[in-house]
Amino acid sequence: MSTHPRQRRLHRIAMVTVHTSPLAQPGEGDAGGMNVYVLEVARQLARRDIAVDLFTRTTSAAQPPVVEVEPGVVVRHLAAGPYEGLSKEDLPGQLCAFAAGMMRVAAHAPPGYYDLVHSHYWLSGQVGWLAADRWGVPLVHTMHTMARVKNLHLADGDEPEPRGREIGEAQVVEAADRLVANTDREARELIELYDADPARVAVAEPGVDLAVFSPGSRDEARARVGIPSDAVLLLFVGRIQPLKAPDVLVRAAAELVRRRPDLRSRLVVGILGGASGTGVRNPMGLTELAQQLGIADLVRFVPPVDRSALAQWYRAADLVAVPSHSESFGLVAVEAQACGTPVVAANVGGLPTAVGPAGVLVDGHDTADWATALESVIGDPRGAAVLARTSVEHAAGFSWARTAQRLAEVYADAMDHPREVPIHDAELLAGIPTAVIP
Missing domain, CATH: 3.40.50.2000 (Glycogen Phosphorylase B;)
Structure with a gap:
């Protein structure tokens, strides 16, 4: 004062x-x-x-x-x-x-x-x-x-x-x-x-640190993080708590498998982060949810990693999902885009600014809507390539x-x-x- x-x-x-x-x-x-x-x-x-x-x-x-x-x-x-x-x-x-x-x-x-x-x-x-x-x-x-x-x-x-x-x-x-x-x-x-x-x-x-988060070879990144080269990797990065809504991705992935059974042999749902906030009270909640939905074998939990390793995970992913219920900005979205990875994000808070026209925004958190949004990216390689290019261009505007x-x-x-x-x-x-x- x-x-x-x-x-x-x-x-x-x-x-x-x-x-x-x-x-x-x-x-x-x-x-x-x-x-x-x-x-x-x-x-x-x-x-x-x-x-x-x-x-x-x-x-x-x-x-x-x-x-x-x-x-x-x-x-x-x-x-x-x-x-x-x-x-x-x-x-x-x-x-x-x-x-x-x-x-x-x-x-x-x-x-x-x-x-x-x-x-x-x-x-x-x-x-x-x-x-x-x-x-x-x-x-x-x-x-x-x-x-x-x-x-x-x-x-x-x-x-x-x-x-x-x-x-x-x-x-x-x-x-x-x-x-x-x-x-x-x-x-x-x-x-x-x-x-x-x-x-x-x-x-x-x-x-965003463009010296760390930059495009690179997906195959090389997958070799480093242990993901098969032919996998379809849907990635969540963030603290595991209700606010960040990783459960939305898990539910949508289960719906994707129901719609497209051919995906089961290749789909990997990566959850990169640690329990936080109210999520600490039920640290096994996501694991139990995946089991209930019948996709526990597809979900891979990864503890937090340093920035260079995180960039490799971004590069390895087919897309990064940011399904938060509230987000003041959404740094994960810009980091992923800087690595040339398409982003599917909730249309809340600062995410429209972070994602811009280079990603896919989803209104609400309905499972069917999210499954459709994810499928629109992984089911359209040509469109995903366009998103990847525009993502890098968009992220370059942040420093x-x-x-x-x-x-x-x-x-x-x-x-x-x-x-x-x-x-x-x-x-x-x-x-x-x-x-x-x-």
Whole structure:
């Protein structure tokens, strides 16, 4: 809630990601696209001479307090509650401890060490709000996911986000100098569902590492990941939880086999990821579903892999399915397309932006509709080849360098034109003697 005018060029920012480390393996626990986003953006900002300190919670005794990722990018692990055994839902009770850790770091640094705070996800926003206010710098916040959006698109049997999260998000929206949305649609959701000031909402689309995710030989990729060269590989990549809807792909694959029995001898359904969120409560749910549908022998579960191996899986696939019920952007879709793999995705959230005209969008999650969409790709080799070419062209329009450049512009605007203190806050401060204001 800064009212300080910009006094110098932006040198260093404090980036806050409380609940998941940017160094964590995406696809495990709560790590996903946000982890990739935060780390890639930090690297690109550092290459623009904007140093980034990434604050995250310590989750293992083996984690060093400070990790230099590359010059200008430092990850700081802060103790906030037990290292292990805390779920994301437990973390609101640890925000005070986390904030105290940030204050201690700043106390040992020169005055004015941080020029701006950029928080990611609402838990980080609560801490970022305090830090920015204490340091007298702007707060920039990126939601990544929003409770009110998720609750509008719940999967069957999934649990709604709690009221406390909605309230916490609304507070961060009110406090932030700038709000960064991944897409125009997310920007509208911030304005319509959270009453955000349109003048304080900016869009910065995520990127993709085109040096890692690029087209390659499907046969070579299949040899590396152990998939037969003549297989029909339908691939899901992501955290295994109701929100991401891998069950939609499994059900659609069973329907495909029913329609086309000739596929049974060649079809492989790859599920690449780890249990997360409410999916942890029933880790065998997908396996049991595949057994009930009679295709357990066709489904292959693969634990999360590093980025180079992930690119091989994308290249090996005939298509990548992204059937999420809610998705702020859909990084998996762009990564797959960058590898020249057609994408079939749910027509929700940011996926229309991520997929663009290069993929197939499916309205809803009906099994028959999804089976038809999958069949439209694997049953039409010529059309699939066209999708592959247009996918590469579409993905080339996304880059982390562009994302970082847009964020740098948002940071500069926040420093040059900070949000004014609301009238009720100004009246409150007016009654306090200046000497006691820190």
